[in-house]
Amino acid sequence: MIKRATGFNETFDRREKGTKATHYCPGCGHGIINKLIAEAMADLGIQDRTVFVSPVGCAAFCYYYFDCGNVAGPHGRASAIATGVSRALPGSVVISYQGDGDLGAIGFNNAFQAANRGEHFACFFVNNSIYAMTGGQMAPTTLIGQKTTTTPFGRDPVKEGYPLKVCEVLNQLQAPVYIERVSVADTKRIMQAKKAVRKALEIQRDGKGYAFVEFLSPCPTNWRMDPVTSAEFVTESMEKVFPLGCLRDRSAEHAPVPNQIPQLTLSQLFGEGREGKAAEVDPAFKEKSFKFSGFGGQGVLSLGLVIAEAAGLAGRFVSWLPSYGPEQRGGYASCSVVVSGHEVGSPTVDDPEVLVVMSQPAMEKYYHTVRPGGVMVYEASLPCPEPRDGVRVLAFPASKIAGESRTPKAANTAFLGALTAMGLHGLPEEHVLAALDASFAAKPKLVERNRKVYQTAFEWSTNNF
Numbered sequence: 001m002i003k004r005a006t007g008f009n010e011t012f013d014r015r016e017k018g019t020k021a022t023h024y025c026p027g028c029g030h031g032i033i034n035k036l037i038a039e040a041m042a043d044l045g046i047q048d049r050t051v052f053v054s055p056v057g058c059a060a061f062c063y064y065y066f067d068c069g070n071v072a073g074p075h076g077r078a079s080a081i082a083t084g085v086s087r088a089l090p091g092s093v094v095i096s097y098q099g100d101g102d103l104g105a106i107g108f109n110n111a112f113q114a115a116n117r118g119e120h121f122a123c124f125f126v127n128n129s130i131y132a133m134t135g136g137q138m139a140p141t142t143l144i145g146q147k148t149t150t151t152p153f154g155r156d157p158v159k160e161g162y163p164l165k166v167c168e169v170l171n172q173l174q175a176p177v178y179i180e181r182v183s184v185a186d187t188k189r190i191m192q193a194k195k196a197v198r199k200a201l202e203i204q205r206d207g208k209g210y211a212f213v214e215f216l217s218p219c220p221t222n223w224r225m226d227p228v229t230s231a232e233f234v235t236e237s238m239e240k241v242f243p244l245g246c247l248r249d250r251s252a253e254h255a256p257v258p259n260q261i262p263q264l265t266l267s268q269l270f271g272e273g274r275e276g277k278a279a280e281v282d283p284a285f286k287e288k289s290f291k292f293s294g295f296g297g298q299g300v301l302s303l304g305l306v307i308a309e310a311a312g313l314a315g316r317f318v319s320w321l322p323s324y325g326p327e328q329r330g331g332y333a334s335c336s337v338v339v340s341g342h343e344v345g346s347p348t349v350d351d352p353e354v355l356v357v358m359s360q361p362a363m364e365k366y367y368h369t370v371r372p373g374g375v376m377v378y379e380a381s382l383p384c385p386e387p388r389d390g391v392r393v394l395a396f397p398a399s400k401i402a403g404e405s406r407t408p409k410a411a412n413t414a415f416l417g418a419l420t421a422m423g424l425h426g427l428p429e430e431h432v433l434a435a436l437d438a439s440f441a442a443k444p445k446l447v448e449r450n451r452k453v454y455q456t457a458f459e460w461s462t463n464n465f
């Protein structure tokens with residue numbers, strides 16, 4: 001009886017409760033390759049430390065099948081994710097599984113650079129010479145003359161270039177430890193593929209570095225062939241362009257080198273010994289959400305950052321999420337800030353409690369998003385908007401105050417003074433001022449001038465709001 005590989009889940013309940021069937025078509029190479037990996041993972045005793053990165057493509061649902069850790073990546077990004085996982089989890093065995101569209105086209109640079117860095121993961125590259133999942137478009141590996149939905153008269157090198165030989169390209173690099181091309185078209189070739197999978201995973205188990213295996217793999221459905229003819233196509237046509245064999249095996253020369261990327265704590269990354277305390281859970285603190293918006297160059301991102309820094313100094317949990325156009329000056333700019341008494345679930349703010357508006361386009365874009373009970377504080381030189389039920393709308397002369405203080409660029413600081421005066425951020429003023437001063441650490445001359453703008457704005461707001 002053929003035994004199920006224990007590297008697979010007993011039943012594929014994420015697909016359909018109780019099913020043992022994969023979604024692959026009859027004669028598809030993915031199913032065979034999945035099985036080889038599942039068997040090797042179990043046999044090598046690495047299953048409990050293996051993380052499998054699934055691609056976008058027909059193998060996207062690998063996370064239904066393998067009984068190990070799994071991350072599903074966006075199209076082409078599996079090698080980048082595998083880099084992150086293997087660096088963050090030294091000692092883990094990381095597998096990046098990618099198709100020829102995924103790795104050879106949209107994600108080629110990710111894969112190439114990871115190979116060049118010699119990242120610690122096994123990359124399994126499934127070359128079926130086509131974009132299968134999306135219905136059979138040309139892939140970088142499509143053969144000359146091969147018909148696909150986007151090359152209905154056959155691939156023409158004049159228009160579409162030549163088939164990309166990924167193994168040969170990677171073999172120009174210094175770092176990879178192992179590179180082999182195999183096929184899953186018949187039993188003899190599958191046995192060789194099995195050895196290659198094991199070798200690549202042993203290299204991971206032993207911490208020796210980057211391993212790459214390319215599989216020539218049939219796709220009967222998109223090739224419009226029966227499984228037997230598909231297997232023949234692999235052997236008779238694909239192998240001529242993509243010769244099988246081991247291009248490189250330096251595993252014997254390599255001593256195990258555990259991933260030596262330093263593991264830094266957040267405080268090591270962002271600055272040890274910074275003032276302030278670690279965030280503490282405080283159920284009594286009501287979470288506050290802000291949106292600061294205007295043109296690039298008005299300092300809306302800096303304004304949000306000062307609030308975020310002040311929140312950090314006050315021991316609150318905080319997130320700051322900027323969004324801006326490509327222009328250095330004049331494009332749109334906004335940032336979202338969440339200040340909380342517990343870990344922030346999402347840094348995006350779709351319905352701010354407090355909206356600060358410094359430009360007309362920002363007013364048009366965000367005014368209607370302010371949640372009922374919220375506040376919009378806007379630059380008073382902008383046209384007055386229609387009132388909205390349940391939303392306080394405050395015109396604030398930020399530019400005028402900053403201009404009269406001879407620091408016209410500090411309108412953002414004026415808003416900071418207004419928000420503090422109105423108690424809209426709920427943060428102690430000492431932390432707000434410390435964060436404001438710190439934001440000018442590189443330009444100490446501006447500290448006093450911004451303090452003056454802040455103070456004037458604070459007083460104006462206390463008297464007028």
Ligand SMILES: Cc1ncc(C[n+]2csc(CCOP(=O)(O)OP(=O)(O)O)c2C)c(N)n1
Binds near residue numbers: 056
């Ligand atoms: C960013 C992005 N662009 C395009 C797509 C559409 N898309 C899904 S799968 C795929 C091609 C997959 O081909 P391949 O990597 O060869 O995998 P196969 O299905 O052949 O195994 C494309 C273009 C997508 N999901 N995401």
Ligand code: SF4
Binds near residue numbers: 218
């Ligand atoms: S479409 Fe092709 S690659 Fe996708 S599951 Fe079917 S045979 Fe396999």
Ligand SMILES: [Mg+2]
Binds near residue numbers: 101126130132139
């Ligand atoms: Mg493909």
